[in-house]
Amino acid sequence: MNLDKKRWIILLAGCFINLCLGSIYAWSVFSAAMADYFNATMGSNITPGDLAIVYTIANSVGPITMISGGWFNDKFGPKKVILVGGIMWGLGMFLSGFATSVGYLIATYGIIGGLGLGMAYGSVISTCVKFFPDKRGLIGGITTAVYGASSVILPPIVTAIVSRTDASFAFKLVGIIFIVLIAVSCMFLEQCPEDYVPSGYVVSTTGSGAKIENKNWKEMLKTPVFYVMLLLLTCGAFSGMMIISQASSVAQNMIGMTAVQASLAVSLLALFNAFGRILAGYISDKLGRINTLMIACMLGCIGGFILYNCGTGAAGLFYVGLAIVGMSFGSFMGVYPGFTADQFGPKNNSVNYGIMFVGFALAGYFGPQIMRGVYASTGAYQNAFIIALSFSVAGIIFTFLYRFLAKRK
Template sequence: MDTSTKRWSILVACCFINLCVGSMYAWSVFSAPMADYLNQLHGSHLTGADLAIVFIVCNSVGPITMITGGKINDTFGPKTVIFIGGLMFGGGMFLCGMATEVKHLVWAYGLLTGLGLGMVYGATISTCIKYFPDKRGLVGGLTTAIFGISSVILPPIASLITENMGVIASFKIIGAAFIIIVCGSAFFISKCPDNYKPAGWNLDANKAKGSKTVDKNWRQMLASPMFYVLIVMLTSGAVAGMMCIALAAPMAQRMIGMSTAAATAVVSTLALFNVCGRVIAGWLSDRIGRNNTLALALLFTMFGLYSLYISGQGDITSFYIGICLVGGCFGAFMGVFPGFTTDQFGTRHNSVNFGIMFIGFAIAGYTGPTIMHSILTSTGSFKTSFLVGIAFSFVGLVLSFVYRALNNRAQLQLNYKTQ
């Protein structure tokens, strides 16, 4: 099978893998029944919001293995990285089915699943980006969208298993299934040839605005001021989404007065718009540029957060408008940044470089839920957290203009040197 044909089968395999590992965003569906289970064991009074620390840890540790696994991926290829990561990810989920304390969940779901997620996700995204230099935005959006769509598919499945067999069985069954699917799919993925270009494709004709041809390793990337602008912009743009993803169900119940079933529907809606945002923004970024796309996403995020801020008991319409906007715009950042990182720093070292850039998501994954939970604990309301989210988004918007100025200056210097 030639590379031009093979790359599509690799893309399909990576999509199946991402469909599994994206289930980590469905934590809010597991948190409430798991809190009830622990309360029955110990006579405690935990809530789903109290278990947000598990989701925070899971989000925070991913970049560790994205970076270390990225080096292995760049050197030897993605198959081994994905296989080991699949064992860790599915194994962590399975071990949650044996948890009897919160700390067990932190170790199993937070650390083991989170570290496995970093290995797998970093390898699949980087591999697909390398095989599709002609469609970086679209493929980045598609692969991250499949990662996000898991949060639409898994909640009803997990809820059904939990209702009939309990949350412990749900973790074990889903974890075992993920081990089989991820590890099995790894055998269909191979390393992309160096400097691969599809037949008939010319880099200069690529429509992705601001594409670069210079490959930089992680040291050269860290020496570039552009890296710090991008990672802070990424963090600022992702905070709002992480706030809502981690506590979507509790928000719907406490703010609007929704039932458990209705709150589960909110989680699925948020995930659905998260998915759509990745594909649409990825496709759009190939046409109007990565930075322009993200600037629009930041603007709409602020509108979404304000809509959530003005929502109260029974305000379903404004609440859903806010959730949809925040979810879609968070998806835009997830979908656009893999291609954005490659445009800026090249493909050769992309696995490690994107792993380092992904620290921005990890910081947002810790910061967003922590801010929201702290404000809820101190004020008894989520409202102030939405204003904080607007402030973060505004910082990201300002940085998009800083990026534009730096990029224009770099282009002028490049043109001057070539004259």
């Protein structure tokens, strides 16, 4: 089978792997069940909030192996790197089923699982994008959307398992299933040949399809455009990371929704997040990456403004604001893998995108912190949405700065 056909099988395998990796978004289901398990079996007095540190650590250590694993991926190919990362992720979940303390969960889920997740996730996306130089935006959107879609698909499955057994068994079962699925999927992966070009695809001399010089991470860090792109990613992801972290609490405390209605709001945000990744990735192949990202920043402004004007009982308006913010956030997640490859070349994109992902990590840290700080000091969320809107405005400014630097180059 030639590569033009085989690349679609590789993409499908990558999507299965990312679906497993995206189960980190089901943590809220696991944490609530695990807190109940600790309290029932060991007489503890633990709340899901006490277990939040486990999720925080799992997300925080990921970029470490996303960068280091990216180096191995670019040098030796994706099979072994993603297999090791995937096994670590599944093993971390399996071992969490034996947890007797929060510290044990930090070691298994947070550190072993988190390091494996970062290693596999970045390599999956980079590998798939390399095989589609003609559709980098769309493929980046699809692979990141499947990862995000786990937040919709997996929670009800995990909930069903927990309801019939307990959190301990759910961790073990899901961990084993993920190890098997990832191992089988890795059999279909392979390294993309350097300078691979699909049949019938003509490399243009301008635009996102232009052939460019491959830069390694050291060369990338020497370019001013890298820092503009990193800050643009931080600004673009800020609103989404801020609101995703506390969407349920905002829905209940600001709008007066019930827990069931709030869960619907969270699902709506997740759906538009996933949809935005695919749509923006596709559009960016047509309109250009930076034009698409500017539109995404504008959507962030609109979404922030709508949420700022929401109040008690304004459920419909709140849903609209969440959907728009989800679209904006998803756009950045879907476009940036291809955007980074366009700018610095596909050869070293695993490492380069891993470093660029620091911009996302910054948004993931400061967004929720600012949301919590604003609510703690004012007893309301509105000012946080104004701050988020300001970041989106800053993002628009960075798109113009990027154009200036690209034109000068």
